[in-house]
Amino acid sequence: MSALGSAFGWLERFCHNYGPKIGRSTIVIVLLALWLPIVLVVVMSFAADGVLSFPPDNLTLEWYFVFLENDAAISSVFTTMKVSLVATPITVALATMLSYGVSRYDFRGKSAIQGLVTLPIIVPLIVVGVALALFFGMINVGGGFWSVVAAHVVRTIPFAALIILPTFMTFDRSLEEASKDLGANELETFWNVTLPNIMPAIVAGGILAFTVSFNEFIYTYFVRGTGMETMPIYLWSRIQHNVTPEVNVLSVVFLVVAILLVLVAVLLTNISRLTMRS
């Protein structure tokens, strides 16, 4: 017992003395592990010899030009942009309406609605993807543009609502009351008082929704018809069949766009939102 006790005491002292060092090393190692693969993709996009040889012998911009010449790749960029640019405003409008309703009105089933809005994050993507494909198949709509947009709206609503709803909840309602007291009606009040105050959250929610939509793969994969090849779908089929060096370039395009968007969203709200703390 005492031998065990002293061994444990030694372990406690070891943790006390070296815990911070071990912890800080963990941060460094994990961050390296998270970022190294991403950095490698960027490096490989400049590799002269293509995809298979590591490390690259020569660096070149050649593949960026090849990428720009590749009609299928460029058209996938445009398809993605079209879907995301249409789906995002719809999502933001729906999330804002919902947030306003939930935060300003008293009615039964509020928590059920909040649960419903969160559910698309929780139910495995493949299940919803298949269900949506079935649904569009059964009603004979198929996998056209609007079906994909609808799928993207379902996918992005929870993210927009997670950002926008807390802002409505914490918004100082006495400002609205003051506005109404001064003679403005509800719509004028919303337009002149509420909206300017929650605008940063709406924009941030929109950017995150756009980012999710821009990256969306699984719903699109199941729902889409042949014409709807978004960037992730294009990337997927390239990786599955024959990896060409433009795949690296396309990945870099993805990384740059996503990271820029998220950084803007962070600047507009604050980091604690992104950590989903309300």
Place this chain on the structure above:
Amino acid sequence: MTRMHTIEVENVTKEFGSLVAVEDANFQIKDGEFVSILGPSGSGKSTILRMVAGFETPTTGSIAIEGNEVVGVPPFERNSNMVFQNLALFPHLTVAENIEYGLKQANVDKETRQKRVSEMLETVRLEGYGDRQPDELSGGEQQRVALARAIVNEPAVVLFDEPLASLDRKLRQHMQFELQRIQAETGITFLYVTHDQDIALSISDRMIVLNEGAIQQIGTVEELYNAPMSQFVADFLGDLNAIPSTITDLSEEYVTLDTSEGTIDIELDAGGRNENLIHSDGLAEGEPVNLCLRPHEISLQTEPPGDGQPSVTGTVKSRMFRGNEIAYIIETRWDEFLVIEDAGNEQLTNGTPVHLTWSRAGTYLFTPANGTKPNPKPA
């Protein structure tokens, strides 16, 4: 044989980067003493406490608890326990489990633990509260639980990091009495950190006054109040009015000060007190000095005093009634002075020109703090 020291702090300096939080601190605390460390916020008092507890390591110097060097010993192996500023009661444990926590870590058997916990609940007068959660208790009750948790292991010293600061005045006074009672009952050494001079003056045997990381003075409560070694200590332990002046003549019996309101002679021969009058060695003619007066020791009169008694002039600016006293704010050419008179005296209305005279008992001469010259108002 001399009594043992519970705590010995020797040449302790603590630096955080380029910031010197504590500079060359030296003090000893005897067994069973109740000592306060008093200083404004940022003076380094909490850092000293955390170094004794083991949460910070001194940059240089040594700390001994019961004669054993503890620098490098982790907090969980030190014979000290702390009452945290926010109390830090474990929210997932009951009151009894909170108190029991330290005993459990010391591998005390279950029966003894239960006995000690109920004894402790009795000591802090919380019998029957053992099964409650900390958040179900009032602020004062939580203080008692934190105290019980800290003394249950009978440590060499209990460290207090301003735990009473959040209480209202009445409850705080009550808890001060309780602390003194429990300290007397248990005989454990208490080291109490605070920025509140009233708490420090009323509960401790001795005080350590700290400013900007440096110990200003150590002594009993009476010593510090009556014989402060610097203007900082005097000011911190009670209000002080300062008249900036220059020494023009210095003899065995008199010091003559030149103020912007003429010269003032201070007698240096009266019994016992004159040694405390000038504290700076090598005080010389031509040197700046502050003549400092305690509010209680100033009297106000409308007529100039006779027979050369020193005085300065001012105007009554405002008046506050404080029960048996009246506090006046007097506008002088240097600053606003606080003067406290008995409520029985004639009351002066705002705007009345007055003469301020003083008794020697509340008079101090301090060299202005290094670099910071007193800035007299333009006359």
Place this chain on the structure above:
Amino acid sequence: MSVRDRYWLRLLLLVGIPVGVLLLFFVLPLVIMLWLSFHDGMPPAPYTLENYVRLFDGLYLNVLWRTLTMTVQVTVLVTIVGYTLAYSVVQFSRRTTLLLLLVILPFWTNYIVRMYALINIFQTGGAMSWALNAVGVLNEDYGMLFTHEAVLIGLAYVWLPLATLPFYASLSNLDTDLIDASKDLGAGPIKTFYSVTLPLTYNGLIAGIILVAIPTFGAFVTPALLGGTDQIMIGNVIDQQFNQAFNWPFGAAIGIFVSLIVLVVLGLSTKIGGNIVGVGGDQQ
């Protein structure tokens, strides 16, 4: 129209439209899926339970078992690493915001891109092979693509940032003085961890575990790209039934089965304290 009527009309428009969209494009498809899963072929085929019985064939039980094993392994790995990471960021570092940003940014980059990045590393003659040869551990081309470990690392890589968030949230809500108080009372770092830190961050821990376990159980892209045909998980079976076997009712049944398991796990977790909707920190 009375004020009261207008109130209800507004509420109906504000809440009704978004909820209607979710009901139409989220709930209804799932209901249709449930309905289809009880059919023997595409309707109007007769009703049957055959699709669910078939799930317990040896072949699919095998896949289910692999999926379950994988889920447990990924969850344990991510929980240990993610919790240690979050703890270290909260306790031992100062540039918390920057570090947190560096942890979550990869999560917001494209899933397929991240998989592709790992393929670059795992493939024979890839970055890992090069690194192992460079330090002299190996002297031949090496690859670990299409292995169980590749899928395990891939899923952990993807979900680690997400799980770290609730860990971080609950740890940063934990009052550091409580840890100090425990040490002050004689408990070392290890005892302090399991008697104070762990119980007080329990909700965040459960939330993080859920956030990893659910998507891992339904994973489809990672096993497809990193695991190949030998390492398929239940998600890949759903994909196969839809896109290759064209047995939609069976695919629907597997989807419903996966959803049920997820709901049961979720129900259990809310019972024992995890709060997935809030995904927030513990309240003290």
